[in-house]
Each structure stands twice: as C-alpha cells, then as structure tokens.
Amino acid sequence: MSREEWGIAVVGLGGIARHHLQSYQSRGLRVVGGADVDEIRGHAAREAFDLPFVTTDPEALIARPDVRVVDLTVPHVMEIRRPLVEAAARHGKALFVQKPLMPTLKDARVLVEIAEASDVPMMVNQNSIFAPQALRIGERFGAIGEPYYFQIDNRAWVDPTAHPWFGKSERWVNSDMAIHHYALVRHWFGDAESVSAHLARDPSQPGVKGETLSAAMIRFKSGVSGLVVNNWCYRGPEKHPHPNELILLQGSNGTISAHASEVVISTAGGEERLSVEGSWFPDAFGSAMAHFVDALDGGTPFLCEARDNLKSLAIAEAGYRSAAERREVRVEEALEEAGIQAEGADFW
Numbered sequence: 001m002s003r004e005e006w007g008i009a010v011v012g013l014g015g016i017a018r019h020h021l022q023s024y025q026s027r028g029l030r031v032v033g034g035a036d037v038d039e040i041r042g043h044a045a046r047e048a049f050d051l052p053f054v055t056t057d058p059e060a061l062i063a064r065p066d067v068r069v070v071d072l073t074v075p076h077v078m079e080i081r082r083p084l085v086e087a088a089a090r091h092g093k094a095l096f097v098q099k100p101l102m103p104t105l106k107d108a109r110v111l112v113e114i115a116e117a118s119d120v121p122m123m124v125n126q127n128s129i130f131a132p133q134a135l136r137i138g139e140r141f142g143a144i145g146e147p148y149y150f151q152i153d154n155r156a157w158v159d160p161t162a163h164p165w166f167g168k169s170e171r172w173v174n175s176d177m178a179i180h181h182y183a184l185v186r187h188w189f190g191d192a193e194s195v196s197a198h199l200a201r202d203p204s205q206p207g208v209k210g211e212t213l214s215a216a217m218i219r220f221k222s223g224v225s226g227l228v229v230n231n232w233c234y235r236g237p238e239k240h241p242h243p244n245e246l247i248l249l250q251g252s253n254g255t256i257s258a259h260a261s262e263v264v265i266s267t268a269g270g271e272e273r274l275s276v277e278g279s280w281f282p283d284a285f286g287s288a289m290a291h292f293v294d295a296l297d298g299g300t301p302f303l304c305e306a307r308d309n310l311k312s313l314a315i316a317e318a319g320y321r322s323a324a325e326r327r328e329v330r331v332e333e334a335l336e337e338a339g340i341q342a343e344g345a346d347f348w
C-alpha cells in the first residue's frame, strides 16, 4: 500500500492542527477530513486547507471507512480526550495523539489501556525526535564517542494568561513542555533511572496555576546524566525560545552543540559546522506522521509508542515528586505509584 491509502482524520482544528495539515500535504499524506466542536474553527480549516469533509461530530468522521488514522489535536484534558480515544478504539482506528498524552501518568495509563483493549496502535506525537535539528544530531551522534552528559536549555517569556486553557491546570511547564525533551533524551540515552527537579512559579504570570520553570537533572541507566531546563518566565537577553532550544551533548571524543539552524561538532580533530534544513514547525509534524503511517503500512514497530511513552511521562511525574519532597526520585517509583509495571511484559 502507499501513504495515500492511509486516510487521516484530524480531530481538533485549532492552532497546532494547522501545522499538521500544512506538513501532511507536503508529505503525500492524505487527510480525508477534520472535526471540531467549534463550527467556526472547522469552517476556517476547511477553507484554508481545502478539506473534503468537516464536521462538528468527531465520531461521524472517525467512523468513516476511509479513515484509518485519527490525529487527535484536542487539548490534553481527560474529559475531552477519553471519549475520542474510546471512539477511535471502538471503530478500530489507529491513534496519533499530541503530547503530552496526559499531564499525569495515571491518566495517560487510562488512555493507553483503552487503546490496548481494542488492539489499536497508538503513537504519541513527541515530535522533538523528528525535529530537523534532532535528526541532524542523530546523523552525527557517533562523532562524540561515548556520551556522558547533556544539557537542553529552553528559556523565554511565555505568559499564557489570556489563553483559554493552556497553563490553567495544576501542572504546566514540566508536564506540557519538558516532555518534549524527556522523550528526546530517552530516545538518545535509553531509560532513565532517577530525577532531581526544581520547579518554580513566577507570580508575575498571574493566569498560570502551575510551574513556569522546570529544571530537571536526570540520571540514565546507561550512565549518562544531564539537565533539562524549561524556563518560561525568563525576561532577560539571549532568549532561546521553543523551538530554538540549545542542545549540548558531551562524549568521550567531543561535543555536539546545536540549535534550530546549526549543529556544531567539536572534537580534538577540529570543528565541523552543519546547517539544519527545515524547521520543527511544521516539518517535524509531517515527519512524525509519515513515520507512523509507514510503520503501520509495513507492519513494523514505530517510535513513541504510547505504552513506551509512559516511561517519558514518568520522568515528568518523578520530577513533580522530587520537587515536592526535595529529593532525588527513582523513575520506577513514579511508574509503580501509577500502577505501571516498569520492566517486562508490560512494555515492548
């Protein structure tokens, strides 16, 4: 079969769906329709992307025989996501769900179990892994030898006070944003062992309930350790806003320093500068969906499989516990607390 035969339904036609739709069109991915409970948004998306079918009834779209993949681009709110995951499971459709799968590990587990009970494949769109700078780093990963340290720095002023739902729950930057980086470092370094996190809330962002800054030191079972900083209350100069975070990887032979447009490899032999083609928005969205569809088509495993993604979410969960209790927290402790078996048959 070809990509063309994997009809995609986009459920939720808000801000991020536009990047999905733009990128899918350039990858030969076929969108058969969209759904949004907000009729005006649905209409606007239909006009902008020439969508063949748009409805305010998501299940009417999901049930269509030409839909084989449901791209869930609705807010990560349980009351919204659960019925949509149930509908996709009921109709036997593969699911491509936006990060974070859910802000808490317990809720994420519920969605994973719904999909598993109906045997529908589910990928979490952790598109940091498919961002052009990450793909470029991946090509030259071996140049630095044995990695032992990493640092990801994302600092900017982002105040979502006026946003209708973003930043309005008890958790924010660590669960909603740092999850990009937790998935990425897991992709590079394997499973994490423990987390020691500092969370803070800048009171000058009055509309935000949760943390506006998250700094998590993570140890991996492989021996690598490093720091992920998501500082969304930084007013200073030299901002590195998402998706232009600074990435630093150190290994026995040298260092990779990267941002959105350049990857620099420094070793004893000299310096190599590689430009990065494309951009995270929207390219990473199309690359992630193309990866999923190709894997479904070929019957092969895919990255960011939802149950596996629980281990990335467990880094965030361990971070919340670490910050609250002022101690280093084992990732397995967070998994066990959510009733998830850390090793063995529970995971692929």
Ligand SMILES: NC(=O)c1ccc[n+]([C@@H]2O[C@H](COP(=O)([O-])OP(=O)(O)OC[C@H]3O[C@@H](n4cnc5c(N)ncnc54)[C@H](O)[C@@H]3O)[C@@H](O)[C@H]2O)c1
Binding pocket: 011, 012, 013, 014, 015, 016, 017, 035, 036, 037, 038, 041, 058, 073, 074, 075, 076, 080, 098, 099, 100, 125, 127, 176
């Ligand atoms: N880099 C990334 O991967 C990235 C970037 C931005 C947002 N996201 C994620 O994408 C998700 C959506 O974010 P957004 O910024 O597009 O939000 P948004 O509020 O702009 O859009 C969400 C849309 O979903 C619609 N909706 C709500 N309930 C619905 C339902 N039951 N059925 C159908 N439609 C429904 C809303 O009307 C709205 O149009 C979030 O989980 C967010 O974290 C991911």
